Amino acid sequence: MYPRRGDRLLQVTEEAPGNTFVLTPWRDVWYTSSMIQTVSTRTICCKLSLDDPSAATIRATAEAFNAAASYCASVAWDLGITNKNKLHHVVYGPTRSTYGLGAQLACCARDKAAEAVRAARAHGSDTCPTFTPESSIRYDARTYRLMSMDRVSLNTIHRRVMGQLVLGDFQRRHLYDTSWKIGGAELVQRGGQFYLHITQTKRDPEPDEPTGFLGVDVGIVNLATDSDGETFSGDQVKRVREKRFSHRQDLQKTNTRRARWRLRQLATKESRFQKDVNHQISKKLVRKAKTERKALVLEELSHIRKRTDNGCKRSQRRLRTGWAFRQLRTFLVYKAQQAGVKVVAVDPRNTSRTCSVCGYCDKRNRKTQAHFCCRSCGHTAAADTNAAVNIAYRAVRQPAYCAAPPPGGGASTSCLL
Ligand SMILES: [Zn+2]
Numbered sequence: 460m461y462p463r464r465g466d467r468l469l470q471v472t473e474e475a476p477g478n479t480f481v482l483t484p485w486r487d488v489w490y491t492s493s494m495i496q497t498v499s500t501r502t503i504c505c506k507l508s509l510d511d512p513s514a515a516t517i518r519a520t521a522e523a524f525n526a527a528a529s530y531c532a533s534v535a536w537d538l539g540i541t542n543k544n545k546l547h548h549v550v551y552g553p554t555r556s557t558y559g560l561g562a563q564l565a566c567c568a569r570d571k572a573a574e575a576v577r578a579a580r581a582h583g584s585d586t587c588p589t590f591t592p593e594s595s596i597r598y599d600a601r602t603y604r605l606m607s608m609d610r611v612s613l614n615t616i617h618r619r620v621m622g623q624l625v626l627g628d629f630q631r632r633h634l635y636d637t638s639w640k641i642g643g644a645e646l647v648q649r650g651g652q653f654y655l656h657i658t659q660t661k662r663d664p665e666p667d668e669p670t671g672f673l674g675v676d677v678g679i680v681n682l683a684t685d686s687d688g689e690t691f692s693g694d695q696v697k698r699v700r701e702k703r704f705s706h707r708q709d710l711q712k713t714n715t716r717r718a719r720w721r722l723r724q725l726a727t728k729e730s731r732f733q734k735d736v737n738h739q740i741s742k743k744l745v746r747k748a749k750t751e752r753k754a755l756v757l758e759e760l761s762h763i764r765k766r767t768d769n770g771c772k773r774s775q776r777r778l779r780t781g782w783a784f785r786q787l788r789t790f791l792v793y794k795a796q797q798a799g800v801k802v803v804a805v806d807p808r809n810t811s812r813t814c815s816v817c818g819y820c821d822k823r824n825r826k827t828q829a830h831f832c833c834r835s836c837g838h839t840a841a842a843d844t845n846a847a848v849n850i851a852y853r854a855v856r857q858p859a860y861c862a863a864p865p866p867g868g869g870a871s872t873s874c875l876l
Pocket of ligand 1: 817
């Protein structure tokens with residue numbers, strides 16, 4: 460199962476610190492590489508300032524637009540149509556005559572409805588989606604236009620209105636980055652204020668041909684550990700979370716209205732904290748893989764939560780399962796794609812109890828949560844480093860697993876996501 464010196468597929472440079480894998484390209488390992496052409500999407504939320512008459516027109520348009528979208532959704536739902544073209548033939552006439560929408564806004568309402576119905580069906584919902592009068596207006600390339608001086612021209616039921624985008628540095632930098640293509644937008648009302656959520660897309664670069672693998676293990680002792688033995692955010696994050704946890708427990712005991720309000724506030728704060736840490740970790744790992752021209756090797760998605768539950772003491776389980784590991788993984792994948800770093804997903808079963816030197820697998824190899832000691836060859840290591848090395852090895856040794864289509868069919872690329 461495990462690579463030996465002189466193995467035909469790879470040479471392990473044993474004198475190099477922290478297990479470096481030097482790989483001679485092997486057809487099957489790169490099976491999926493030529494087929495992946497991913498596109499990244501991002502949304503820039505911009506405050507939109509409108510004069511009073513324009514704001515009134517936009518409100519009236521939102522009302523008509525969402526009434527039309529609700530109508531389209533009810534038709535799609537009743538007739539079981541989710542295809543936009545098919546739906547178009549049925550709803551286009553009535554949408555225009557009844558709700559007074561122009562040709563292009565009518566198409567946007569239809570699209571919004573079709574997508575909502577499709578999503579509702581996919582989630583097994585048994586009620587037809589409806590839209591409130593204050594719900595968002597969908598704009599596409601023909602119904603809105605960005606102009607100079609941060610102005611924006613918008614289609615309405617009466618005329619085109621001009622709005623002014625109120626941009627901060629962050630938004631301006633992103634919006635006018637010409638490497639991203641501007642797509643559609645949603646006009647959203649929130650608390651009497653208008654926002655334009657502008658979508659941008661960019662074709663990801665072809666992934667580099669990797670010269671090795673960087674395995675990443677999540678959540679044994681540290682949030683993430685790579686196969687070089689580098690760890691990411693262990694103790695410091697743990698201290699912050701321990702403190703928050705005891706704070707939460709106090710509030711739960713108090714259980715007053717104010718305490719409950721404070722608890723909700725803490726939950727929001729905690730999720731922001733996790734998101735921030737996940738961004739930092741994924742950024743560092745992707746940068747490292749890019750610099751060293753390695754592919755990132757991650758655990759297959761379905762195993763993440765299960766793995767981190769196993770063999771944990773109750774007290775540790777609280778810390779482990781409360782972390783947004785899926786989010787961390789999502790960040791790793793999209794940042795890697797944008798940076799042109801290849802991502803490989805492997806089966807992580809037994810990675811924490813298998814010896815990364817001799818391949819001996821035994822539950823008792825993991826003496827404690829943190830320490831690994833092989834009962835066959837005596838190899839000792841930090842448990843998460845040992846697991847990360849195993850994960851990296853699997854990208855070399857289990858190419859067939861990686862390249863196999865996921866259960867239930869689907870594109871071969873989805874095994875990477
Ligand atoms: Zn061993």
